[in-house]
Amino acid sequence: MKSHIIITLYIVVMCVSGQIHCHQYSIFSDVYNQSKVHVMQGGRHQPEYYGYEQPCPDAEDIAPCVCTYHIEDNAMDLNCSAVESEEQLKQIFKADFPFKIFKKIVIYGNDNIKVLEAGVFNGISFERIDIEHNHLEVIELQALDSCYETATEIDLYFNKITSFPFVELSHCSNLSHFDISDNALSMIPADAFNGLAALETLILGGNSAKIVGTFQDLSKLRGIFLGYNDLTSVPTNFIKTGSPDLGYIGLNDNNIVSVEPGAFDIVEGLHISIHDNSLSTLEEATWRPYLEVGGILFVGDNPLVCGCDIAWLFGEDQLLEQVNNDKYTTCADGEKLHDLDPGIFDQC
Numbered sequence: 079m080k081s082h083i084i085i086t087l088y089i090v091v092m093c094v095s096g097q098i099h100c101h102q103y104s105i106f107s108d109v110y111n112q113s114k115v116h117v118m119q120g121g122r123h124q125p126e127y128y129g130y131e132q133p134c135p136d137a138e139d140i141a142p143c144v145c146t147y148h149i150e151d152n153a154m155d156l157n158c159s160a161v162e163s164e165e166q167l168k169q170i171f172k173a174d175f176p177f178k179i180f181k182k183i184v185i186y187g188n189d190n191i192k193v194l195e196a197g198v199f200n201g202i203s204f205e206r207i208d209i210e211h212n213h214l215e216v217i218e219l220q221a222l223d224s225c226y227e228t229a230t231e232i233d234l235y236f237n238k239i240t241s242f243p244f245v246e247l248s249h250c251s252n253l254s255h256f257d258i259s260d261n262a263l264s265m266i267p268a269d270a271f272n273g274l275a276a277l278e279t280l281i282l283g284g285n286s287a288k289i290v291g292t293f294q295d296l297s298k299l300r301g302i303f304l305g306y307n308d309l310t311s312v313p314t315n316f317i318k319t320g321s322p323d324l325g326y327i328g329l330n331d332n333n334i335v336s337v338e339p340g341a342f343d344i345v346e347g348l349h350i351s352i353h354d355n356s357l358s359t360l361e362e363a364t365w366r367p368y369l370e371v372g373g374i375l376f377v378g379d380n381p382l383v384c385g386c387d388i389a390w391l392f393g394e395d396q397l398l399e400q401v402n403n404d405k406y407t408t409c410a411d412g413e414k415l416h417d418l419d420p421g422i423f424d425q426c
């Protein structure tokens with residue numbers, strides 16, 4: 079009788095800065111709490127959340143974290159940027175929280191938290207986890223367990239993370255955005271993301287990490303960013319998401335010497351950035367399928383030899399036009415790829 083469900087619909091329109099896509103998310107969050115029914119005048123039952131002027135915990139109980147209630151979207155945020163120690167963070171989440179579902183947690187510019195400990199959030203959950211620009215090194219197994227189902231966006235960029243519980247990502251069925259770029263991971267296990275049906279943007283750049291395994295079965299993926307890592311050869315089926323919306327693959331600033339045919343999904347208009355690598359050729363079997371369906375290849379700053387191996391780009395179908403033309407897109411001798419005289423390939 080007393081049980082109720084509060085259903086909140088958020089429409090969040092977000093443009094991820096520096097990207098070519100904008101994303102639209104529809105996020106439903108279900109709150110189920112058997113004991114929280116507010117009996118209004120006339121005996122009507124109302125969710126107590128709406129009856130409260132302030133659903134946040136008492137400010138002094140959670141200081142220096144700050145809880146903010148946004149009445150317009152009926153959501154609470156928690157800002158724990160000023161937390162002084164791991165022990166203090168743990169104690170704060172032992173306080174009395176009238177409601178356990180938060181929209182967002184922010185920890186920004188904090189030098190004190192090195193480890194996010196198992197169970198630290200003590201059952202409090204978040205849709206958005208925004209823990210960036212800190213000195214965080216380790217995220218333990220089960221540190222994020224209260225967020226598995228609710229988390230839609232996890233941002234952990236610009237920390238010093240060496241250890242993240244990748245094995246637990248399979249629980250994050252609603253995750254649409256994951257960014258752990260600019261950290262200190264030595265290895266990224268690609269398979270950890272496989273099957274995440276809501277994932278749209280995956281940002282793993284700037285770790286100088288080995289990337290082990292392949293990215294498969296990500297049916298909503300729009301962009302994958304793997305720049306500034308330590309990829310050397312890209313195998314067949316490396317990125318086979320099955321997503322019709324895949325628009326961007328970033329492999330720039332690695333140490334890539336070869337890309338096997340069939341490495342990626344073939345999607346119309348796919349942009350592939352592989353500039354600042356060590357490619358000496360653009361193999362027809364690898365690249366023709368992408369360029370033929372309107373893909374764009376960004377290939378500047380590679381030591382291309384520009385012999386008969388790339389004659390196919392200068393054929394009647396003019397696939398060269400699908401290769402981005404900027405001042406960095408040159409052969410190893412410095413001549414611009416787009417300035418080459420097609421006649422030199424006549425004898426090939």
Ligand SMILES: *[C@@H]1O[C@H](CO)[C@@H](O)[C@H](O)[C@H]1NC(C)=O
Binds near residue numbers: 105252276
């Ligand atoms: C979140 O995940 C649950 C379980 O997989 C699913 O039933 C629900 O529809 C998801 N919500 C959204 C907004 O995707």
Ligand SMILES: *[C@@H]1O[C@H](CO)[C@@H](O)[C@H](O)[C@H]1NC(C)=O
Binds near residue numbers: 110112114176
């Ligand atoms: C509902 O809220 C009360 C008070 O915060 C809490 O003790 C209880 O565990 C909650 N019930 C559920 C099902 O989450």
Ligand SMILES: *[C@@H]1O[C@H](CO)[C@@H](O)[C@H](O)[C@H]1NC(C)=O
Binds near residue numbers: 157158159184186
């Ligand atoms: C979080 O709190 C810090 C101070 O502790 C403040 O500087 C920062 O602007 C706050 N961030 C947000 C998103 O409210």
